[in-house]
Amino acid sequence: MSYLTLNVVDLTQEAPDAVTIHLESPDRQPIASQPGQFLTLILPCGPGGKKERRAYSLSSTPSEAPRLAVTVKRVAGGLVSNYLLDTVRVGQQVEAMAPLGNFTLKPDSSAARSLVLIGAGSGITPLMSMLKAVLREEPRSQVLLVYGNRTEDSVIFRQQLAQLEAQSGGRLQVEHVYSQPHTPASGKPHQYTGRLNRTMLLRILEQRHASLPAQAEYYMCGPEGMMNEARAALDLLGVPAAQIHRESFVAAADSAETAAAQPSGHGDVSTADDDDASATRQVTVQYEGSEYQFDVAPDQTILEAALDLDIDLPYSCQAGLCTACRGKCLSGKVHLDEREGLSDSEMAKGYILVCVAHPLTKDVVIEID
Ligand SMILES: Cc1cc2nc3c(=O)[nH]c(=O)nc-3n(C[C@H](O)[C@H](O)[C@H](O)COP(=O)(O)OP(=O)(O)OC[C@H]3O[C@@H](n4cnc5c(N)ncnc54)[C@H](O)[C@@H]3O)c2cc1C
Ligand code: FES
Structure with a gap:
């Protein structure tokens, strides 16, 4: 297992409680990674300076090398997420393990595929890496992102997603689902309001995207409840298990x-x-x-x-x-x-x-x- 020392070279506030930490090795050599993999940060924030490890999915793609980026969302009462959000500074060095993980998508320039990415909250991070890689490397592939959040303000990468969608020539469609959207002062209410559950996902996939091919591949990342609901929706649609990939950030209670x-x-x-x-x-x-x-x-x-x-x-x-x-x-x-x-x-x-x-x-x- 290789260990890395990385410099924090930039920080981006993505939402009130989420920050992207941009990292580079001191010699600016690229670090091999695949879209969907995670970095393990090793930080001296435990009791008595004990080193704690936490996994953070890369929100960057290999084409952004030598930079890697992770996006951390604050977890109430959480040791490492709060330490990072409250103390991380440009110029600091952090210890990490080299990228790992099997929740990956290998871009293929000859592919012409349909990808459906389903995420909620911080679960957007590996999906962001995947969608950026596919938009860049696979000119004939299509991506639909269904992204659930509480409010418009809590959306991580909100501007970046809007920009990528606008520049994609129709290859990227982003459907935001808000459980507690701000009430618009005037104009139409947000189209998808409520929890990102089975009914909501079926509504989005059936009504707006009925043209999804049978071979479409599904990648999901978010809270356990959301992923179980999404799985139930895909089962109802007859999507084969081999076309469904998932990443969990938290162990399920059962x-x-x-x-x-x-x-x-x-x-x-x-x-x-x-x-x-x-x-x-x-x-x-x-x-x-x-x-x-x-x-x-x-x-x-x-x-x-x-x-x-x-x-x-x-x-x-x-x-x-x-x-x-x-x-x-x-x-x-x-x-x-x-x-x-x-x-x-x-x-x-x-x-x-x-x-x-x-x-x-x-x-x-x-x-x-
Ligand atoms: C493969 C993988 C990739 C990950 N990628 C990311 C990422 O890109 N961005 C990101 O912000 N986090 C990500 N995580 C979660 C991250 O590793 C930490 O678990 C998270 O930051 C909480 O750590 P903490 O030390 O703050 O909380 P802890 O002190 O470890 O936990 C405090 C409490 O919060 C609960 N908890 C832990 N994580 C979560 C969570 N995500 N949501 C709700 N409750 C939680 C715990 O069960 C515990 O009860 C990933 C986890 C895995 C396994
Ligand atoms: S350390 Fe993550 S699965 Fe064992």
Whole structure:
């Protein structure tokens, strides 16, 4: 895993509670990234200056290199978002992990595709990177962005989106949905008013964009409730699951139950203490040419046990969302508290997320690439 030191070279206030932080490496060398990936910022804002990590999706595209940008929205009571919004200054240096993530879109200049991006609040950030990349790199592709916010003032990238839409020659359509729009003093009320839920999305997709091709690809990012509603709308429209991609910033409340029902062990070794989650077990982790063996207590994740021993494994969100800690279970069985970041096919291949994994057998071997 490569770590970066980045200079803050500019700041843009996008909304009253959201700021874009523009970053460059000191030697101004480009840093490889793909639209939709995230940067992990490592900041000394924990108790006693402890370093905290948080993932922030890149709102920039590779064509903006050597600049990278992340856009941070304030979370009430949140440690890192408030620290960043209140203290970040141009000229400051921040520590980060190199861009990561599988919620990506690979621009292809020969493509002529339809993309539907569905976002709410800060969930716009990876979608912004994707739409800018497609508008720039794919002259024959179309993008529809459906973007939910409380009010007009809370829209992140409001002006930039209006400008991109105006300059796109009809290739970008932006549909804003406001749950509490300002009442217009005169003139027509805003067309899409209410929550960005299943009914609203169906209304937008069916009435205004009935011409979407069956192969359209859907990318969504926002609060769990919104993404579940959007998924339900797309299911009703018969969109195949393979054409739907999603990124979560926050773990779902019911995720533990979901993952508990799907043990992800890939190895086939079965022992007498299988599935007993109340024992301390030794695990083996292979990473960057080294092999580590250590005990994991019942109340610990494999990542927590490794970090307690100063074993420097890669991680970011520590919530099973971002896949920075993804590994493959070569033998034994593990339980995952959360599996949002893994697709069904990754689960079937034995991939696990070390930050939410607990060993269920005494022969667990994990390879982290
Ligand atoms: C892959 C990925 C990409 C992300 N990209 C972005 C991004 O582009 N912009 C951005 O602003 N954030 C993004 N996040 C969220 C970000 O990593 C932090 O979780 C967020 O800034 C809150 O951190 P905090 O330290 O302020 O709050 P914490 O101190 O960690 O949490 C405080 C409380 O707020 C809740 N909470 C945490 N995050 C959110 C949230 N997003 N909305 C509502 N409640 C929340 C927590 O559950 C907790 O109860 C991303 C997360 C992931 C996993
Ligand atoms: S650190 Fe994000 S999924 Fe494990």
